[in-house]
Amino acid sequence: MKKSLFVIVMLLMAGTMAAIGHTPFERITGVVIADDGSPLPGVNVILKGTTIGTVTDLEGKYELDVPDASKGVLEISFVGYMTQEIKLESKSHIKVTLQQDVMELSEVVVTGYAVEEKRDISGSVSVVSGRKRLKQAAPSYDAEVYIPPTNEEYAEIAEWGYxxxxxxxxxxxxxxxxxxxxxxxxxxxxxxxxxxxxxxxxxxxxxxxxxxxxxxxxxxxxxxxxxxxxxxxxxxxxxxxxxxxxxxxPTENLPPSNLVFLLDVSGSMSDANKLPLLKSAFRMLVGELRPQDKVSIVVYAGAAGVVLEPTSGSEKDEIIDALSRLQAGGSTAGGAGILKAYDLAEREFVKEGNNRVILATDGDFNVGLSSNDELEKLIEQKRESGIFLTVLGFGTGNLKDSKMETLADKGNGNYAYIDNIQEARKVFVNEFGGTLFTxxxxxxxxxxxxxxxxxxxxxxxxxxxxxxxxxxxxxxxxxxxxxxxxxxxxxxxxxxxxxxxxxYSIDPLKYQKPEKKQDSxxxxxxxxxxxxxxxxxxxxxxxxxxxxxxxxxxxxxxxxxxxxxxxxxxxxxxxxxxxxxxxxxxxxxxxxxxxxxxxxxxxxxxxxxxxxxxxxx
CATH class of the missing domain: 2.60.40.1230 (Gamma-adaptin ear (GAE) domain)
Structure with missing residues (x-):
């Protein structure tokens, strides 16, 4: 019995511990432009055959860490342009010009969405789902459209009336x-x-x-x-x-920070716009840290574990090295990760400082505490300790927007969605104080x-x-x-x-006296x-x-x-x-x-x- 239990525990930990490796990485930089010479933001740059990737910023620039620059192939793709594959061959800087794909542009249609309403314990949620064709209701979107399979969730919004x-x-x-x-x-x-x-x-x-x-x-x-x-x-x-x-x-006058990075490294985070982008984003944040700040890293997949014990902001290489070794795999024990992150934040609590958990995920919690109700109660309890919560969403197709927004609201924090490296810079660099200091x-x-x-x-x-x-x-x-x-x-x-x-039009009231105008x-x-x-x-x-x-x-x-x-x-x-x-x-x-x-x-x-x-x- 003890042996069986040990095997089960090891299997649960496998997804998390797979996040730690020791492969050296090399930095590749470059720029992607259109055939007219203008920079292309939002282009996908992926190391072919892997989940390592990034997207270009507003100036078309990108940075990517690859395990072996002499053997890899970069795949460059963007909607409306022909995909290119570039052999690295030990190159450290690669400029790419994408040509418009006339055939693809002529076939582009607007993708609509199907809304299936369901009600859970936190209220009504719209689920974007399905694989079918339909007629879009908007007058300017009347083409027949294909709906790719997706499982994103959004809280229902009923627009205010008068x-x-x-x-x-x-x-x-x-x-x-x-x-x-x-x-x-x-x-x-x-x-x-x-x-x-x-x-x-x-x-x-x-x-x-x-x-x-x-x-x-x-x-x-x-x-x-x-x-x-x-x-x-x-x-x-x-x-x-x-x-x-x-x-x-001013940054130098901000109080010292006790930050715990709570990072989702489950299997659903393997896409290029999830864990690879996450790592690039957090490297930017690390660059903004001061010696008086300290960082811990907790990851979760099938189980939760501490990847980096509290480390001074002056030890940037050590923090970045821990981030670089993360890999995706396993299920999603988000509740266990939240508990461990808050425990670590409480242990290292800085009086009159900025104590904050930064959760980065696609929002899919499916092991242990996972319902909105359970997670809300957990976060509400933890905010009483004086620890704030920042939630960062990543990826497509599985985004649990409604859940992440609720967690941030209940945790005295904020919620941002990181769709590209430019947005990461906005959140972590340009708005460093607003994001992290209440x-x-x-x-x-x-x-x-x-x-x-x-x-x-x-x-x-x-x-x-x-x-x-x-x-x-x-x-x-x-x-x-x-x-x-x-x-x-x-x-x-x-x-x-x-x-x-x-x-707004109502009939005059019969029984109510009109308001007397107050001159003052x-x-x-x-x-x-x-x-x-x-x-x-x-x-x-x-x-x-x-x-x-x-x-x-x-x-x-x-x-x-x-x-x-x-x-x-x-x-x-x-x-x-x-x-x-x-x-x-x-x-x-x-x-x-x-x-x-x-x-x-x-x-x-x-x-x-x-x-x-x-x-x-």
Whole structure:
């Protein structure tokens, strides 16, 4: 009996221990361009016959570690271009020019999706699945399309409708700094597909971008910025822009970090856009670490194990070497991995420091604790220890988006989706402080509308961040976190008093007395209240801001206002929202092009390119 038990344990550990090898690697760099000389971002670069691979960044550049550069063959592939195979033959830098595949381009169709609704313990989930042909419902997507087999899961989103101020004067929600939905949407569009509607969370698309808000100057760790104009898609309505700017903290002034990398090395992570990309991404993060920071690495497959004991950020080679040896194989004991990672984080806890578990996975937990309910309870218990959670999603076809978003929400953390090496740089390098260092937690927003000037309103996005009105003053109610330097933006579409809206119309009430206009508040549109706690605090603080009923012409608004409106419009277009009215994709593109502002990293220009791609399709 003991011998049988020993064999079973060893088999379970095999998937995890296979992640550790000792093969030396060589660095290959290069660039991929189109036949017109322009760089190609998002190109797949894979060592043929292996799971080692990466994708090119915005400049078409790539880096790849291979075990033997003298024998390998690189396979370079991108939608609409002819795949190339390049023998390495000890080359360390390879420039590749891809030729357009005219035959493939002529046959490209937009891939639709089938939605099968199921309900589990955490609520309704859309499952993108199937292998069949169907007619896409969107007017511009009426071609017959092939649906590849996939098993991705997204929480169902029911778009906000208009609410009357007379019976619902308060709107309450938690902030959301996650940006996973935008990167995932980009992945779909780059593959010539329209994303499932439930994969499009408009607030995450808006908050993917930084905005030029004023820095906080007072006692609070963020500033509040507001602006009012007409709604581009319905000029009779007003659009209210609310922006928060988190305090920027220089890296050298950030508190020491105790980080535990919790990495999924199960068999489902073997694809090039999963574990190989994961390793490249975490190497970037390691490059940002300081001597006062420490890192541990826990991996899980059939079982969980510690690959790297707590190591100083000054020992970068040792940390990178541990990452380089990881290989994929086995089932997915994610619950066991979470337990081990939190135990290690608690053991190394840094008082007044940044204590955080960084979970990287495709979200498929199938051994041990695996249901959403079990995982939620586990994460909720662990967050009380003062340890935050960052969740990073990787890969396609098996992405459990709904599960990963829930884990990040319950773990006082954030959720990002890494679809290419450029996104890894954004998350781990460009936004290092915002990703890893929380400056305010349980941040809630409550808006009270003035019935003298507003008859109805709707919040754009944040559907899964709704709170009960009484939750605003309840300090036991969990809400979102704000990182150093992060910006958060929310948009309300408002129907002014006296406007006949096609989307909101009710008969005059027979038994209710009309609201008496209060002259002292006649120039107020709404009052915005915010509550937040310090990262280590339990009592919230209140901030109040009045928004006047003063609207400026849309063309005179800031780039912040018009860009957020363009992104919201594109999100509504992807979701086929009825509230977009007759506003077209062409209109959205013009609005976006004229509001890019300072776009040093090229993120806004990239979205304009994606919009144009959709127009061409």
């Amino acid at each position: 609410k009357g101020v007379a019976d619902k004067p308060l709107s309450t929600f938690s902030i959301d700094v996650d940006a996973a939905s935008y990167a995932n949407m980009r992945r779909y569009l780059n593959n010539g597909q329209r994303p499932p509607a439930d994969a499009v969370r408009i607030e995450e698309m808006i908050n993917y971008f930084n905005y030029d808000y004023r820095e906080p100057a007072g006692e609070h760790p963020f500033s509040i910025n507001t602006e009012v104009s007409s709604a581009p898609w319905n000029p009779e309505h007003k659009l209210v822009h609310i922006g928060l700017q988190g305090k920027n903290i 400056i305010a937690k349980d941040v809630k927003i409550q808006v009270e509308f003035n019935p003298a000037n507003v008859q109805a309103y709707r919040l754009i996005g944040y559907e899964n961040r709704a709170l009960k009105d009484e939750d605003f003053n309840n300090d036991k109610k969990d809400a979102g976190e704000l990182g150093a330097g992060h910006t958060v933006t929310a948009l309300y579409e408002v129907v002014p008093v006296g406007v006949k809206s096609p989307f 508040f006649s120039n107020e549109l709404m009052t915005v209240k915010l509550r937040y706690k310090k990262p280590d605090g339990n009592k919230s603080q209140l901030i109040t801001e009045v928004i006047r009923d003063e609207s400026v012409n849309l063309q005179r608004t800031s780039d912040n206002f018009r860009w957020s409106a363009a992104v919201a419009g594109f999100g509504m277009w992807l979701r086929e929202s009825e509230y977009l009215n007759e506003y077209s994709l062409d209109d959205i593109i013009v609005l976006a092009k004229n509001s890019r502002g300072d776009d040093a990293e090229g993120y806004r220009s990239e979205l304009v390119r994606l919009m144009k791609t959709q127009k061409n399709l």
